[in-house]
Amino acid sequence: MKPMLPTLTFEVPQGDNWNYEVKYDGFRALLFWDKEIKLISRNGNSLLEIFPEIKIYLEKNYEVFKTFLPLVLDGELVDLENEYKADFSSIQVRGRMRSKKKILEKALHNPCRFLVFDLLSINGNLCSDRKYVDRKKSLLKLFKDSQLPTTPNPLSTDLIQLIPAYKDYQAVWEQVVLHDGEGIVAKQDSNQWEEGKRTTLWLKFKNFKYVSCFVTAYEKSNGYFYVGVFRDTKIYQIGQFLFGIKPEEKQALFQIIKDNKSSEDDRFIYVQPAICLEIKYLELYDEQMREPHFERFRFDLTPKDCTYDKFVHQQKNMPNDIEISHPDKPLWESPSVKKIDFIHYLQEISPYFLPYLQNRLLTVIRYPHGMFGEAFYQKNCPEYAPDFVQTFMHEGINYIVCNNLKTLIWLGNQLAFEFHIPFQTLSSNGPSEIVLDLDPPSNKEFKLAIKAAQMIKEVLDQLNLIGFVKTSGNKGLQIYIPLPENEFTYEDTRLFTEFIAEYLISKAPDSFTIERLKKNRQNKLYIDYIQHAEGKTIIAPYSARGNDTAALATPLFWEEVTDELRMEDFTILNMMKRINEKGNPFQSYFETKQKQNFSPILEFLKQKK
Known part of the structure; x- marks a missing residue:
């Protein structure tokens, strides 16, 4: 059985008959559970040998699932980084492992999860010919009856989790961008699940990053353009692109490179940094851009504007209502840590960090000059805090309650290094x-x-x-x-x-x-x-x-x-x-x-x- 596939779009369809699911970057798979458990990849390969934690989890929880068997689920096998993002590079490494010992070590300490988005069969009864909304409703009931997570959760030890559907595109898209997720899949209410079909009733819209860069070379055999940025005074190669550029633009760019080449060999025509472009891509993998697409020429830029520091900063999506001030400000000397490094750390660590701050009165220690100056304690929320920062009045102090990523990033921008919390939550009568x-x-x-x-x-x-x-x-x-x-x-x-x-x-x-x-x-x-x-x-x-x-x-x-x-x-x-x-x-x-x-x-x- 081959899975149904979505079609890439650059404009998200909106309307009452569309539903939106977060797209996770992993291995598409179908889970079959009858007399035995099978987890089959998009290409028809068994995945349980490389990801034994899924089978171990299912067998351990047989009593939870037995009333629904035989069962067929459609989903994504992922290394879940946060609620809205999976770690593509990590699961690629897992997929190449062959040592049983190393596989079991990974399965124990950093297990992958199977995120389910569709129900194809339950109790041996076929569901694929039912409407999407009906399948999704039955799938949600299955998860609730089984007391399994109804949203992806990297802190849960349950390895089978549900990808829910949302009606408010803007709300879920904001979270995908904020958490650096891969994108969204839009699905029509009435679509049926059609085996092996790439359909326009499922549309994927990806969360592209944008980078300003310059052309460095043209590859003769395949027509790829290579691009880079300046890292200090040296050229740092960030990848190559072929798609997104119109035929007439491609021909013009090739001619400019050919007429202004600095050198040429059997494989490449090289050119000095001069032609600036904007490229959109998903993320970096092995220090190269994934799925790069030409976006536009940047005649307003010079090569010196295309720097590695800007490239690194553009890799992370910051909230539109938070302007990161002085991103290059040094905070630590050895190791060398800039302000933007600290902000990126908070953004990446947030799924592991925020649960301990949740609904707790927060005291921070701020370092306005990093480790190069004096620090001060802050309990009271300052008057200039944005509206999304939640607070709680306790014994005359209006404490910050850091319940979301935007508040965490805002505090990082305020150079709050230390986060001190009490031993109980706002709803606790005693110690947690x-x-x-x-x-x-x-x-x-x-x-x-x-x-x-x-x-x-x-x-x-x-x-x-x-x-x-x-x-x-x-x-x-x-x-x-x-x-x-x-x-x-x-x-x-x-x-x-x-x-x-x-x-x-x-x-x-x-x-x-x-x-x-x-x-x-x-x-x-x-x-x-x-x-x-x-x-x-x-x-x-x-x-x-x-x-x-x-x-x-x-x-x-x-x-x-x-x-x-x-x-x-x-x-x-x-x-x-x-x-x-x-x-x-x-x-x-x-x-x-x-x-x-x-x-x-x-x-x-x-x-x-």
Whole structure:
């Protein structure tokens, strides 16, 4: 069975009879589940050998699906980066893997997901001849009945998720652009699913980026034009294009290159930078533009206007109502981080960062001059904040509540480096988690924090508690124990944090202390169990810190907590690469809340008191 395919358009159809789905960049696939599970690519190849996590997940959740079998679903196999974007380059790497060991490692730490957008058969009954809106309605019911995610969610451990349909094109397009997604597929209400057909009832509209560049060469054998930009004083090649240019424009461009060539060989005619163009493309892959199309000549530009810095900036879609001021402003010296690098980091990390800021009173530390000047705390939302910034009045302070990407980018533009949050949300009556702050006397004694974390992990394992560990980004480690909402008080959690502190001191009195006064700590690690209280705050996971190394408060896998661990290895410049390669250590954080075995431990501690 070959899938139905959409037709590319450059103008989105709008009207009451059109529906809009987010387009994700991955491997198109059909999921068949009868007596056995099959995941078949567009070209008819089996994908389960390379993506075993899908089969493992389905078999584990057989009871959830069994009432719907036999079942056929149409969708996209993706490495989900955020709600609106999949990582194309990452899934390409997965697709080329052949080592079973490496495949299983990836499947465990960074699993791909099957995003479903169509229902072809349920209980063995064919659905493809039904209207799109009817199929979509039945598909939504299936997901709701199965308690599966009805929108793509990179933080969910459910690997089967729904791509919903929207009626408001402008609203979903704004989110696709903001989150750097691939585009949108528009589908008519009444269309049937037709095998192997490329149809105009499904239309794809892509989120192209635009770059100003200049022509560097013409390839004789295939007619491709090569383009580049200036990186400092050298030409940096960014790719080649063939499509989008009219025949008469193509002939004129070729003639200009031929008449003004700087050199020629068997393959190319070369030309010095002079002819400026605007190219639209999807994204970079292997440092080359994907799906480049000629857009227009730029007679208003000179080659010196076509720079690598502008090219990098144009790769990311910024909200139209946020103007990034002084994008080239240096913030850190070593590593070298500019303001635009920091903004891009916030944009990319947002799916992993925002869930911890959600509905929490935010305190930020702003660095107007980066690490080259003084910083200040900010709790009150400034009067000049745009309307999309949500706030909440608490004890006379109008706090910012960072619930969306636009607010996060705006705060980044204000050079808010550090994001500090309380231990509870706006709707919580008590703590949403326990956090143990392991604070060594200095960077030199970081191994004390490692030792304490390892000892605490042993205790958590013995108590059947699930803990997560992260660096503070400065000199210590922090251990999180997620809790169900509105079930425990700070008095309850204080019993546990005090118990842990006393345990560590009893086991290693020469290493740990609960002494509040620094002068009396004798170079021991301070276990700040009192800090976990109402009104207190902690640095949020993935937040930057105001230190010279551009280090982050970084979630870790427990196996990384060894004496080889180094705080400065986790920075703004390498965090996304780390997540793409290793996965997100806090992946199951929120789902852990309902599994936590805290009540019996608390009862024991109360009896002991």
